[in-house]
Amino acid sequence: MKTEYYVGKVMKKIRLLPKRIRNRIKRDMENSITDRLENGETLQNIETEMGIPSQTALDILDGFRPEFKWRVSLLRYAYIFCALVPLLYILSVLVYVFTTPNPGGFISYTKFFAELFRELSAVAMRPTIIRLMVNFVLYLFICAFGYILYSQQLLLKRNYILAMFCLSLVIGITLHPSVYGVDTSHILYNTVGISIFGNSPVLWGLLQPQFFLAIYTAIACLLFYIRKSSQLTTFQNEFPE
Amino acid sequence: MERYEQQFKKGVLELMILKLISVEKTYGYDLITKLKRNSNGLFCLKEGTLYPLLYRLEGDGLICSTEEVLAGSNKRKKKYYEITELGRETLDGLIDYWDSFSGHVNKILQLGD
Numbered sequence: 087m088k089t090e091y092y093v094g095k096v097m098k099k100i101r102l103l104p105k106r107i108r109n110r111i112k113r114d115m116e117n118s119i120t121d122r123l124e125n126g127e128t129l130q131n132i133e134t135e136m137g138i139p140s141q142t143a144l145d146i147l148d149g150f151r152p153e154f155k156w157r158v159s160l161l162r163y164a165y166i167f168c169a170l171v172p173l174l175y176i177l178s179v180l181v182y183v184f185t186t187p188n189p190g191g192f193i194s195y196t197k198f199f200a201e202l203f204r205e206l207s208a209v210a211m212r213p214t215i216i217r218l219m220v221n222f223v224l225y226l227f228i229c230a231f232g233y234i235l236y237s238q239q240l241l242l243k244r245n246y247i248l249a250m251f252c253l254s255l256v257i258g259i260t261l262h263p264s265v266y267g268v269d270t271s272h273i274l275y276n277t278v279g280i281s282i283f284g285n286s287p288v289l290w291g292l293l294q295p296q297f298f299l300a301i302y303t304a305i306a307c308l309l310f311y312i313r314k315s316s317q318l319t320t321f322q323n324e325f326p327e
Numbered sequence: 328m329e330r331y332e333q334q335f336k337k338g339v340l341e342l343m344i345l346k347l348i349s350v351e352k353t354y355g356y357d358l359i360t361k362l363k364r365n366s367n368g369l370f371c372l373k374e375g376t377l378y379p380l381l382y383r384l385e386g387d388g389l390i391c392s393t394e395e396v397l398a399g400s401n402k403r404k405k406k407y408y409e410i411t412e413l414g415r416e417t418l419d420g421l422i423d424y425w426d427s428f429s430g431h432v433n434k435i436l437q438l439g440d
Binding site: 096107110111113114115117118120121122125135136137141142143144145146148149150 | 354355356357359360371373374375376378379380382383403404405406
């Protein structure tokens with residue numbers, strides 16, 4: 087093991103910490119290894135004493151966690167709840183569409199898939215089912231963003247958070263029934279037989295769970311981004327080079 | 328068992344580091360060796376744990392660092408830490424608290440003996 091190799095390995099693992107802190111850690115670590123060498127320790131012994139690079143990196147990240155740990159527990163649970171609602175909703179609508187005779191012209195999903203793969207034009211003819219599938223995939227993306235956001239906030243670069251914000255916003259807009267979201271009004275109307283939307287389907291569309299989740303995620307990303315930016319600025323001011 | 332031991336150690340780390348720095352101006356590796364030596368190997372602190380702690384103490388204004396160029400070692404710069412006035416006051420307060428804390432804990436542990 088060489089000093090540069092060890093330090094390089096650690097630096098790679100903590101690359102998402104602010105640059106000023108990384109530079110400082112790098113210098114301190116190099117100094118420490120040099121001190122150990124001057125003190126008669128061997129390189130192999132140093133790795134045993136200091137721990138393997140990945141463990142050292144984890145210790146460093148863990149040590150900085152209090153500065154970056156935000157109170158997200160409540161928000162995390164709220165997010166899980168908001169994510170489960172559209173899942174139940176989408177799954178129940180999928181079951182409805184696949185099992186109700188003739189909602190999109192098919193008797194069963196078996197026949198649907200058979201016709202889908204036999205004749206491409208079937209895709210265009212059966213928008214509800216295709217919409218649901220696209221909605222479901224987009225929903226999974228949103229859930230993935232939410233998971234990353236609430237579990238990896240320390241490791242996330244601000245640019246990644248910003249990218250997730252943009253994507254969530256685009257997906258959110260796509261999931262609105264006026265664009266490509268599942269048209270709840272028709273499905274519920276057909277199922278229940280009553281209209282609860284009055285004359286404002288656009289407004290109702292705002293309350294649809296999968297759309298709501300996407301917008302929730304976008305707002306959360308934006309807030310995390312702003313918070314991380316301000317926190318890093320404060321942190322860097324506290325530890326100038 | 329080990330998890331609880333780790334929690335104990337974590338809780339007093341700042342106090343001990345602050346105390347060691349208050350004795351004399353020192354640097355990272357020196358702190359690690361002093362801590363290990365004076366605790367008979369109980370506190371084997373690693374660099375990965377020490378640096379964030381030192382940066383936090385510095386950020387709180389309890390210690391300050393200065394870089395010194397070492398003679399005869401390729402002009403290598405070494406960072407030395409020393410305690411500030413605020414750090415000394417905090418340390419005194421923490422030591423008082425520790426005395427009271429350990430006293431009360433011992434009192435509870437002796438219940439029923």
